[in-house]
Amino acid sequence: MIELQDVSKLYGFGDATTVALDEVNLRIEKGEFIAIMGPSGSGKTTLLNIIGLLDKPTHGSYRLSGRSVARTGANQRAKVRRDKIGFVFQTFSLLSRLNVLENVALPLAYKGVSRTKRLKQAADMLAEVGLHDRQYFMPRQLSGGQVQRVAIVRALINNPAIVIADEPTGNLDSGSSRVVMELLSEVHKAGNTILMVTHNPELTRYASRVVYMHDGAIVHDEASPIGDVPKLARKVMYLFPRKTEEDDFAGVAALMQAIPDKKTSKKRKHKTKNKRRGKKVTPKRSKR
Amino acid sequence: MLGNDFKMAIAMLRSQKWRSGLAIFSTVVFVVSIATIIGLGASVKHQINTQSKRAGQDLVTVRPGQPFRLNNGQAADINLTYGLGFGAGSLSGHDLKLVKESNGVGQVSAVNFVAGSFKTEEQEYLNGSIFGVEDSFRSLINQDLDFGTFFSPLDDTSHQVVIGRTIAEELFKENVPLGRSLSIRGQNFVVKGVFQTFQPNTLVLGSDFNRAIFIPYQTSLEISDGSNQIVQILAKPAKPGQSESLAKDIKERLFKSHFGQNDLSVLSQKQSAAFSKQVVDKIIAFIAGIATIALLAAGIGIMNTMLLSVTERTREIGIRKALGATNRQLLRLFWFEALVLSVTGAVLGIIGALLANYFLHILTNLKPLVSWQALILPSIMAIALGILFGIIPALKASKKDPIDSLRHEA
Ligand SMILES: Nc1ncnc2c1ncn2[C@@H]1O[C@H](COP(=O)(O)OP(=O)(O)OP(=O)(O)O)[C@@H](O)[C@H]1O
Numbered sequence A: 001m002i003e004l005q006d007v008s009k010l011y012g013f014g015d016a017t018t019v020a021l022d023e024v025n026l027r028i029e030k031g032e033f034i035a036i037m038g039p040s041g042s043g044k045t046t047l048l049n050i051i052g053l054l055d056k057p058t059h060g061s062y063r064l065s066g067r068s069v070a071r072t073g074a075n076q077r078a079k080v081r082r083d084k085i086g087f088v089f090q091t092f093s094l095l096s097r098l099n100v101l102e103n104v105a106l107p108l109a110y111k112g113v114s115r116t117k118r119l120k121q122a123a124d125m126l127a128e129v130g131l132h133d134r135q136y137f138m139p140r141q142l143s144g145g146q147v148q149r150v151a152i153v154r155a156l157i158n159n160p161a162i163v164i165a166d167e168p169t170g171n172l173d174s175g176s177s178r179v180v181m182e183l184l185s186e187v188h189k190a191g192n193t194i195l196m197v198t199h200n201p202e203l204t205r206y207a208s209r210v211v212y213m214h215d216g217a218i219v220h221d222e223a224s225p226i227g228d229v230p231k232l233a234r235k236v237m238y239l240f241p242r243k244t245e246e247d248d249f250a251g252v253a254a255l256m257q258a259i260p261d262k263k264t265s266k267k268r269k270h271k272t273k274n275k276r277r278g279k280k281v282t283p284k285r286s287k288r
Numbered sequence B: 001m002l003g004n005d006f007k008m009a010i011a012m013l014r015s016q017k018w019r020s021g022l023a024i025f026s027t028v029v030f031v032v033s034i035a036t037i038i039g040l041g042a043s044v045k046h047q048i049n050t051q052s053k054r055a056g057q058d059l060v061t062v063r064p065g066q067p068f069r070l071n072n073g074q075a076a077d078i079n080l081t082y083g084l085g086f087g088a089g090s091l092s093g094h095d096l097k098l099v100k101e102s103n104g105v106g107q108v109s110a111v112n113f114v115a116g117s118f119k120t121e122e123q124e125y126l127n128g129s130i131f132g133v134e135d136s137f138r139s140l141i142n143q144d145l146d147f148g149t150f151f152s153p154l155d156d157t158s159h160q161v162v163i164g165r166t167i168a169e170e171l172f173k174e175n176v177p178l179g180r181s182l183s184i185r186g187q188n189f190v191v192k193g194v195f196q197t198f199q200p201n202t203l204v205l206g207s208d209f210n211r212a213i214f215i216p217y218q219t220s221l222e223i224s225d226g227s228n229q230i231v232q233i234l235a236k237p238a239k240p241g242q243s244e245s246l247a248k249d250i251k252e253r254l255f256k257s258h259f260g261q262n263d264l265s266v267l268s269q270k271q272s273a274a275f276s277k278q279v280v281d282k283i284i285a286f287i288a289g290i291a292t293i294a295l296l297a298a299g300i301g302i303m304n305t306m307l308l309s310v311t312e313r314t315r316e317i318g319i320r321k322a323l324g325a326t327n328r329q330l331l332r333l334f335w336f337e338a339l340v341l342s343v344t345g346a347v348l349g350i351i352g353a354l355l356a357n358y359f360l361h362i363l364t365n366l367k368p369l370v371s372w373q374a375l376i377l378p379s380i381m382a383i384a385l386g387i388l389f390g391i392i393p394a395l396k397a398s399k400k401d402p403i404d405s406l407r408h409e410a
């Protein structure tokens, strides 16, 4: 359903070129729940942006539902985003001036659905996840977990081909994280495709497949039975029991040490190439 | 969709009350000032018309200097019908003689300005004017008296005075001060009559006839030792309807006697009114031109408000784009908000102009005639400006890169 072939993304030019994605190959089938892990700056968000049609790849091809979309125009991309992609962001996912119901209905507005119709549909969907009593709340009146759940409902309203979530629980405590993950899990069980970035190995237990990234490339890709933390992630988890955010990052770093180096790793359908285009590894952004 | 845009726009206005308020305020100022200026202009023209009618169509006025020259900046030259122009020299007794000798002339009166103040035993009146006029003056300007009578030909050298309404009230403090006396330059004058209130003459500065007193022409020459200062000569043709030819004849005679110098003006009532209206139009255009600065301020205010709004709402723009809003849909959203600002300003401006009109009527003697055109014209200009200046921030919003916008916090 989603097919990336040799997708690269470069920022800047000349000596200052940064390779955010380095010839990534990725196939996502309908119904998969993919968790992406990797250290800060490894290109996870860049990959999501390209799959979500917010960004264009510098090289490579991208087919979404059989259609090549790597180089379509801005207007067309907006429409594909509207109809085929659902987004959940890490923070401030909702528009602060609209209430919950209007937020959920917004993608339908851009499709031209009448106000009464779309509000009705939004209300129905909110009811399904037990948020109907919050529909007239403003976003600031919701807890962080509730905001994310509303954002997930909104992402689903156009019945998209894929839901993309960049660290959806990154700003939540473990309790709220769990509630949000349970919702994503239900959405997955209902047959939806989900692509999620997370720094928390624990959360890979909800995923059906875990993809590890490093320096803009996919370095490991393993299927993971739902309910289980896959081998590689578990290794890190037991080595560094998660307590604080710093520990979390330490955990990620250890994870990266634990996995084979990207040059020698056997990646699915990825021919290892050694041309590195004068790669300049920029200082890693430290988040938060 | 439009309903949604409207709701968003209102929410934006309310969440940024001060900023939106200022943008709206400058629009309101523009609409109110333009509507009021146009209204005042209309009222002045209306007065010119009614005064012109009151004085009759046949009045010919002779004034020193060239009136209606705006560019030399002499505001005193703006004379309405029989208003008086000071500061442009004066006419001589010889000029008066020539006017009286002209072909087909009927009634004639000089208007001789006498410098100085006048007083009763109790009080001196400082801000009034004294004019020496002939017995035909009253019928020439077609102004009736409330009490008493005007001078007859027999009163030509008498020490009698006819006074304006305001003088009666402020100096004598009674409505009918007939028979009471006042003194000018040490000479005593007995009040013979009181004029009816002269209609307010918006643009005639320093010639409020309600604050003037009138004495016989000959007497006025005597008390100023023969040195006269004729600021105006009024004439009517003997036969009705001959004012144009009379004006022409007077002009020729005076022109010749002044050795071809163009230092005075002879105007028939019609020309006078037409000139006055032209002057009013010019003044309106001039003030409106200045008020256009207010229009620019309004436009920039709207643009600034929207630009700040676009910057502040970068994250929102990113989310909307991620959810599938096209550039055009975003353009419309922000453009619509600018439109709501300018329309709100225009509507409040109309209300403000009506209020200003109301208060000018009850608090001052200005009587602006605010027509619906006077209200609609600046409103449309303000809205057009909102559309024009609103497109820049809207374009900026629609062109934003979704990823950069999403990276923006809050
Ligand atoms: N607009 C940009 N201009 C230049 N470089 C960029 C830009 N956006 C991203 N990069 C670079 O691309 C690389 C990948 O960034 P990306 O945001 O995809 O990392 P990430 O894996 O999502 O990290 P994190 O876990 O911190 O979110 C980084 O080295 C980053 O500095």
Ligand SMILES: [Mg+2]
Residues within 6 Å of the ligand: A044, A045, A046, A166
């Ligand atoms: Mg990221």
